[in-house]
Amino acid sequence: xxxxxxxxxxxxxxxxxxxxxxxxxxxxxxxxxxxxxxxxxxxxxxxxxxxxxxxxxxxxxxxxxxxxxxxxxxxxxxxxxxxxxxxxxxxxxxxxxxxxxxxxxxxxxxxxxxxxxxxxxxxxxxxxxxxxxxxxxxxxxxxxxxxxxxxxxxxxxxxxxxxxxxxxxxxxxxxxxxxxxxxxxxxxxxxxxxxxxxxxxxxxxxxxxxxxxxxxxxxxxxxxxxxxxxxxxxxxxxxxxxxxxxxxxxxxxxxxxxxxxxxxxxxxxxxxxxxxxxxxxxxxxxxxxxxxxxxxxxxxxxxxxxxxxxxxxxxxxxxxxxxxxxxxxxxxxxxxxxxxxxxxxxxxxxxxxxxxxxxxxxxxxxxxxxxxxxxxxxxxxxxxxxxxxxxxxxxxxxxxxxxxxxxxxxx
Amino acid sequence: xxxxxxxxxxxxxxxxxxxxxxxxxxxxxxxxxxxxxxxxxxxxxxxxxxxxxxxxxxxxxxxxxxxxxxxxxxxxxxxxxxxxxxxxxxxxxxxxxxxxxxxxxxxxxxxxxxxxxxxxxxxxxxxxxxxxxxxxxxxxxxxxxxxxxxxxxxxxxxxxxxxxxxxxxxxxxxxxxxxxxxxxxxxxxxxxxxxxxxxxxxxxxxxxxxxxxxxxxxxxxxxxxxxxxxxxxxxxxxxxxxxxxxxxxxxxxxxxxxxxxxxxxxxxxxxxxxxxxxxxxxxxxxxxxxxxx
Numbered sequence: 001x002x003x004x005x006x007x008x009x010x011x012x013x014x015x016x017x018x019x020x021x022x023x024x025x026x027x028x029x030x031x032x033x034x035x036x037x038x039x040x041x042x043x044x045x046x047x048x049x050x051x052x053x054x055x056x057x058x059x060x061x062x063x064x065x066x067x068x069x070x071x072x073x074x075x076x077x078x079x080x081x082x083x084x085x086x087x088x089x090x091x092x093x094x095x096x097x098x099x100x101x102x103x104x105x106x107x108x109x110x111x112x113x114x115x116x117x118x119x120x121x122x123x124x125x126x127x128x129x130x131x132x133x134x135x136x137x138x139x140x141x142x143x144x145x146x147x148x149x150x151x152x153x154x155x156x157x158x159x160x161x162x163x164x165x166x167x168x169x170x171x172x173x174x175x176x177x178x179x180x181x182x183x184x185x186x187x188x189x190x191x192x193x194x195x196x197x198x199x200x201x202x203x204x205x206x207x208x209x210x211x212x213x214x215x216x217x218x219x220x221x222x223x224x225x226x227x228x229x230x231x232x233x234x235x236x237x238x239x240x241x242x243x244x245x246x247x248x249x250x251x252x253x254x255x256x257x258x259x260x261x262x263x264x265x266x267x268x269x270x271x272x273x274x275x276x277x278x279x280x281x282x283x284x285x286x287x288x289x290x291x292x293x294x295x296x297x298x299x300x301x302x303x304x305x306x307x308x309x310x311x312x313x314x315x316x317x318x319x320x321x322x323x324x325x326x327x328x329x330x331x332x333x334x335x336x337x338x339x340x341x342x343x344x345x346x347x348x349x350x351x352x353x354x355x356x357x358x359x360x361x362x363x364x365x366x367x368x369x370x371x372x373x374x375x376x377x378x379x380x381x382x383x384x385x386x387x388x389x390x391x392x393x394x395x396x397x398x399x400x401x402x403x404x405x406x407x408x409x410x411x
Numbered sequence: 412x413x414x415x416x417x418x419x420x421x422x423x424x425x426x427x428x429x430x431x432x433x434x435x436x437x438x439x440x441x442x443x444x445x446x447x448x449x450x451x452x453x454x455x456x457x458x459x460x461x462x463x464x465x466x467x468x469x470x471x472x473x474x475x476x477x478x479x480x481x482x483x484x485x486x487x488x489x490x491x492x493x494x495x496x497x498x499x500x501x502x503x504x505x506x507x508x509x510x511x512x513x514x515x516x517x518x519x520x521x522x523x524x525x526x527x528x529x530x531x532x533x534x535x536x537x538x539x540x541x542x543x544x545x546x547x548x549x550x551x552x553x554x555x556x557x558x559x560x561x562x563x564x565x566x567x568x569x570x571x572x573x574x575x576x577x578x579x580x581x582x583x584x585x586x587x588x589x590x591x592x593x594x595x596x597x598x599x600x601x602x603x604x605x606x607x608x609x610x611x612x613x614x615x616x617x618x619x620x621x622x623x624x625x626x627x628x629x630x631x632x633x634x635x636x637x638x639x640x641x642x643x644x645x646x647x648x649x650x651x652x653x654x655x656x657x658x659x660x661x662x663x664x665x666x667x668x669x670x671x672x673x674x675x676x677x678x679x680x681x682x683x684x685x686x687x688x689x690x691x692x693x694x695x696x697x698x699x700x701x702x703x704x
Binding site for chain 2: 074075077078081082099102103104105185240241242243244245246249250253255371373374375378382385386389390
């Protein structure tokens, strides 16, 4: 009797274990006609739903938006690649494009471009679509453009005898000294310690580049001039040295009345301080030999093993249409990437947009290295910050940077 | 004659499954991955993964960032664990003294930081610590002290981050000590009072020895938690001004998720696991037997 009871209980235990293991079923394949899943970065998720409402009405395909915070994209990509299941469409920041391509996450689009003329390279400004090819293959389509321009407080500059924003980096350095002399805790310019494109922009402006022979090469004369400018601004005392400086509040309060940033800042300032209207403006980056700035922004790509290639391509084409691009600028404030949309008269009537378009016409993409944010850009920032913040020896630190980054392949 | 039954095993099985699946199995997987050069392209396609033996461990030893992270972690543990144990014990002893509504309200008050979301905490403390616009520097300016770079100065940043972590960590430990204090029979304190012992003497000779196990438990769990110190430096300084507040966990996170070097990060995580295991075993061996009266 006792033994039977023990045996029964043993059987139950085994069944319990097996049931527990069986409960871990693997995910089946996605529905062929279900909603399209789209990954949108930052907090534009709700706005995106508004944007695609007409698409859903027209085609009947539901679109499910997943909002992903910018600093969580690395983990999301890793888990999606490891599990094999990702979205259908996804937004890709340009600095992450190489990482996504290396992970094999993106569907090559070359063979579909013939059926979907809205995605062809000719729709976008010269060179942009080609610059975002990885290994010669088109794996994404430009979606929104972003650039960097000089923001300045015209009222504070005028109070200190500066009638026009600086037209060159040398002038900016002088103006920054004057503004920093206003008093203790006042600065002339703000260099974000996390802004890796800024020294690259400075290098481009001095007529050089950080790429040579298809590889990263920081050991150039133009980069040395850029480092002189960067460290010089700190040496003059024109720039705050604390890492937690709030650029929006700093601009609004006048503590840092000049800085280089993107259109998103214009929206933040307008929202946070409408009383400053008319007292600030934007202009092209100061420049030196050139006035080249950064072409940033995001592309859209299709997940490599999605079940709904055609529906995704249709949505992609819809998002690249002029109406959708202009509508997105109205809803979310991000500049279009399609040339026809950028040239739209209503858009161009905004004086800020005029400056952005002028700058976009002279902008370059960051080199498409395997991992700009995590590696190359991060090494660059660590080297520069070590020199300006901890007083590390300039030549030794730069030599270390050169050896660390030499040979990094581009594209 | 004891009858063995299988019923307890049936109840324990689900929890054991979870422990095996989410505790033991990942360590085994990490051990295997640490012997390879797995990165993001290897994750996508296993044919890209190569077996490289102990090369990751050799690279770890040669990596100055690894040693700095280890040093920072050691500093945090040496400063943070005694701080938490002493503060929790002190507050618990004081709170136990009175049973008024105010004292009971204070218990929840001390516990709230432990249950508040880290993101909310980081937002608020980030603004408190802000150099130009933060509350602390504004208060200091009222007294004429110049701005302090709480989160930008390499040494101050360590202290600021540890302060937030101590503030958060004491909550749960206070509750544990209070529970242990309430397990001390009143007769012992009354007997001591009858013998003429004052409150401090009672605490020192009766209460603290009887709290031996609670103090041991809090010390061990706090040490394990601080060896894996992650939340506060990550949200406040993201590893700090040029790696000043990068603990081992942040170092591993950056290697694994920012640089996508999964093999290297797995090797580091196994090293951290070994360190934690060794320190815990040492603490277990050093413990003398519980005091019983």
